[in-house]
Amino acid sequence: DGGITQSPKYLFRKEGQNVTLSCEQNLNHDAMYWYRQDPGQGLRLIYYSQIVNDFQKGDIAEGYSVSREKKESFPLTVTSAQKNPTAFYLCASSIQGWGYTFGSGTRLTVV
């Protein structure tokens, strides 16, 4: 599925609950990214990582956390501090100087 896999495809979160979205790539890309997509707002960067064990906040990092313990994996945790988490979440990876390869996305809904 394009070398980058996101799971689950759909996720439901209860109020006050933390949830973790998975992103795995086998493209040997150094850099990985998490974006949030809301209707009419395009793609907003949450976190990104250019190397293992290092990551930086994007434009809307509040209420989210990430880790990068392995080159292949960049999981995103949506914490209870994120007050409006309902959105479509896209993970991407790249090698320096080239365009992103996106995962198929996770649709998160608060119930």
Added chain:
Amino acid sequence: GENVEQHPSTLSVQEGDSAVIKCTYSDSASNYFPWYKQELGKRPQLIIDIRSNVGEKKDQRIAVTLNKTAKHFSLHITETQPEDSAVYFCAASRDNFNKFYFGSGTKLNVKP
């Protein structure tokens, strides 16, 4: 940081007509400009890109132009087909940073 603006937000054309989507950017150091197509419920897919050392690039019915002085770039689709209907995003980055800034998207509707 970089700010990318994209227009129009929606575009409706008749099959066979051309479509043009325009983006402007603010950071003069940006040097890589990809375009993505996202069909409903699917992942964005890279359709064409251009670097700052080139003014125009074509790939069959799709072309991208870049004006570095004015800091704008455009996507041109000729002989549009219903399967071109999707949301298109432009983006800009400094490729040594590799962090992309995206436009807000253009929803293209090609009417048969």
